[in-house]
Amino acid sequence: MHTGGHCLTLASVPGDTAPPPLVVRPLGGANCSSVGSVVDLLFLTATAGGALLVAVSAALAPAKPAEPAPTEPAPPLDEDPP
Amino acid sequence: MKTRLEPFGAWVRLDDPPVLVALDPDQARRLGLEGADLWKSSTDAPTAPVEVHLAVNQRCSVGCAGCYLDATPQGEEPSTDELLGRLRALAEAGVFVVALGGGEPLLRPDLPVLAREARRLGMSPVMTTSGAGLTPERARGLGAFAQVNVSHDGVDGGYEQVRGVAGAAMAERALQALTEAGVRVGINLVLTRRTFDRVEATAARAAALGAREIQLLRYKPSGRAARLDYLERRLQPAQIDTLPALLASLVRSSGLSVRIDCSMIPWLAGSELDPALAERFGVFGCEAGRHLAATTVQGRVAGCSFLDATGLLSGEIAGSYRSQPALAALRSFADAPPEPCASCPWRRVCRGGCRAVAAWYGDSMQPDPECPRVRRHAAEAR
Structure with a gap:
């Protein structure tokens, strides 16, 4: 059966070099009876799927250590700290 | 970011892009998550619905x-x-x-x-x-x-x-x-x-x-x-x-x-x-x-x-x-579904079709009778 265009496969989806997540499930949707799956990425170009995987990888990347804050002179203490 | 540990690793909800992501244990550990006993579980049953x-x-x-x-x-x-x-x-x-x-x-x-x-x-x-x-x-x-x-x-x-x-x-x-x-x-x-x-x-x-x-x-x-x-x-x-x-x-x-x-x-x-x-x-x-x-x-x-x-x-x-x-x-x-699901390349994804429809036809633990593959299988068996 033809789907009306090219046949996209997982192998044709470009992504980051790191292993991709097991599953990437687009959120949204609102149905009170059956759970729904977005099928857009099964029919769009490989670039669309790859772009999503890259965005997910970036969002999951461990945050860089925060830059140390500029040192300021400590204010004079009125009393001993606990 | 909201996370939930699962036997397979973890679910992670991202806001941008708005997706739910399933990670394996190694990927989950990189986010600081640790599944301990759950990742050694003998069953893959989810802890809760998504x-x-x-x-x-x-x-x-x-x-x-x-x-x-x-x-x-x-x-x-x-x-x-x-x-x-x-x-x-x-x-x-x-x-x-x-x-x-x-x-x-x-x-x-x-x-x-x-x-x-x-x-x-x-x-x-x-x-x-x-x-x-x-x-x-x-x-x-x-x-x-x-x-x-x-x-x-x-x-x-x-x-x-x-x-x-x-x-x-x-x-x-x-x-x-x-x-x-x-x-x-x-x-x-x-x-x-x-x-x-x-x-x-x-x-x-x-x-x-x-x-x-x-x-x-x-x-x-x-x-x-x-x-x-x-x-x-x-x-x-x-x-x-x-x-x-x-x-x-x-x-x-x-x-x-x-x-x-x-x-x-x-x-x-x-x-x-x-x-x-x-x-x-x-x-x-x-x-x-x-x-x-x-x-x-x-x-x-x-x-x-x-x-x-x-x-x-x-x-x-x-x-x-x-x-x-x-x-x-x-x-x-x-x-462990029966044929024709057992040999179907979509088995892991499809999971045998709708249990509610199968139940209406008489047995909720049978393949979905309205699946084209199941229809063909039934016709060939007749």
């Missing part, structure tokens, strides 16, 4: 001919406190999405309260409505919902043919009011023999009114639809065979995101689509008792809205979802 359908009433005055819940104007309706308690129980279990439905949710004045509480508890609230009674003022009060879907089964008389009531204009007024109120909206369209040819025209109408998504739903023999005329009203085999081409056309030209319900995955299995790609992007078949559960108006948990309730109460999901026998049985079917 999405729960919360029935906020069984009351509705529209009277659709095929209502899956057999809702009536005098139907049951839990109190606000009861629903708030159920929301807290779902949040405690780690549920990500709570879908409010009925009956007709708009008959309740407390929807903004319920949606805000779901948000406060870290869940994403969504809702389905017929649009009956939705004024612009009420639409403006629904801003806490992540999305509201309006049932719209077809332009040019399609709605009336399916539901027996002329509700298309009501649905379109609701779409417009929600769009103007800034609420993200979509439509739910039940696929039947009569609506199938109008899907693209209906999608175009919905898009013009501001809809962002179309969710296609399989007509299922449940509630008032569980009658013999189901066989005449359901999508016909020749229409099922052309569904992948229709989806491709909708994705490429409607301007809407396209979603299909989990019972429809068998209808993709005969296409040239790649099941591994479907799995990677979260396109899965029967989710009942796995990533999906439903709570009835009485607060009992079912595998989905179309299946009988189990003895599990919503307040017990957090500790007992994995072990509840009826839910475990639903999951187990996909682990």
Whole structure:
């Protein structure tokens, strides 16, 4: 059966070099009876799927250590700290 | 970022992009997560559903001919406190999405309260409505919902043919009011023999009114639809065979995101689509008792809205979802299905089709009789 265009496969989806997540499930949707799956990425170009995987990888990347804050002179203490 | 440990690793919800991501243990550890005993579990049963359908009433005055819940104007309706308690129980279990439905949710004045509480508890609230009674003022009060879907089964008389009531204009007024109120909206369209040819025209109408998504739903023999005329009203085999081409056309030209319900995955299995790609992007078949559960108006948990309730109460999901026998049985079917599912390349994704449809045909633990592969298998056996 033809789907009306090219046949996209997982192998044709470009992504980051790191292993991709097991599953990437687009959120949204609102149905009170059956759970729904977005099928857009099964029919769009490989670039669309790859772009999503890259965005997910970036969002999951461990945050860089925060830059140390500029040192300021400590204010004079009125009393001993606990 | 919201996370939940699972036997496979962890679920992680991202806000940008808005996705739910399944990670293996190594990937989860990079985020600082540690599954300990759960990652050594001998079962892959999920700790809780990802999405729960919360029935906020069984009351509705529209009277659709095929209502899956057999809702009536005098139907049951839990109190606000009861629903708030159920929301807290779902949040405690780690549920990500709570879908409010009925009956007709708009008959309740407390929807903004319920949606805000779901948000406060870290869940994403969504809702389905017929649009009956939705004024612009009420639409403006629904801003806490992540999305509201309006049932719209077809332009040019399609709605009336399916539901027996002329509700298309009501649905379109609701779409417009929600769009103007800034609420993200979509439509739910039940696929039947009569609506199938109008899907693209209906999608175009919905898009013009501001809809962002179309969710296609399989007509299922449940509630008032569980009658013999189901066989005449359901999508016909020749229409099922052309569904992948229709989806491709909708994705490429409607301007809407396209979603299909989990019972429809068998209808993709005969296409040239790649099941591994479907799995990677979260396109899965029967989710009942796995990533999906439903709570009835009485607060009992079912595998989905179309299946009988189990003895599990919503307040017990957090500790007992994995072990509840009826839910475990639903999951187990996909682990060792009979032919022709056993040798199907879509088996891991499809999971044997819809259990509710199989039950109507006589045995919920048999392959979905309306799957094209199952149809062919049965014909060859005769």
